[in-house]
Amino acid sequence: MRPRLTDNDMTAIYLASRSPRRRELLTQLGVEHELLLPPPAAGPDEPQLPGEAAADYVRRTAREKALLGAETMRLRRLPERPVLAADTTVILDAEVLGKPVDRADAIRILQRLSGSEHEVHTALAMVCRGQLHEDVSITRVRFRTLAPRDIERYCDTGEPYDKAGAYGIQGLGGVFVQHISGSFTGVMGLPLYETARILALAGIVLP
16 A cells, blocks of 8 residues: 655655665555665775764664765755665674675674674664654564574575675574564564654655
């Protein structure tokens, strides 16, 4: 079902994200959207600033993506629409565990997560009519203890390499998850509750 829009509201949004999972979840909500992508970043993840707390890092990254998307919209003289961005970060013992740079890094991250509880923060940022709106989802995830062969086999699938924390909860990585407290879709990369809440600020009201 498409979102119900009032006469004064824009009928679609720009999504400033390359994540296919975020596109799938927006489509699931019935939100019309187009990709609005700036040039690719130099590295796999935005660098964390010296002394920056992990929770602040994920919020800043989402904010910068949204602001850059809005600037890209302006420079390209595109029709004005809300620009939505998101960033997902896995945090364990105050350390950011981002996307692995290679197999060895994926193995290291999964070894850290094995048998422990971590947090997944997904921050949302939206620029609409010149105003910045922000929200965040925090989910606690507990992994079962992983044997070395479990980690090796999982890395063989190729699934860990484009995902924060080196696992996809909606894929094979879900078999590692013993318990979750929070938003399943937040761990995927776009928490539906918070997304609906932030889109409502642009006049996009979902069922």
